[in-house]
Amino acid sequence: MTTGQQLIAEGRAEGQADLLLKALEFRFGSVDDQSRARVRSATPEQIVTWYHRLLSGADSVDDVLG
Known part of the structure; x- marks a missing residue:
């Protein structure tokens, strides 16, 4: 994977995490810092599982x- 491809993949992962956090906030209200950190450090596969x-x-x- 080239550096450019890696940067694009990282940007996509950050975007997925941001969208999940917005969805969690919309559904449940505020999201605590520990949960926010878990989402931000999750793999794209884990984020998909959480969306499901x-x-x-x-x-x-x-x-x-959980």
């Missing part, structure tokens, strides 16, 4: 990230 949990009716941020 969110869309499947999770009742809290902890349920999504």
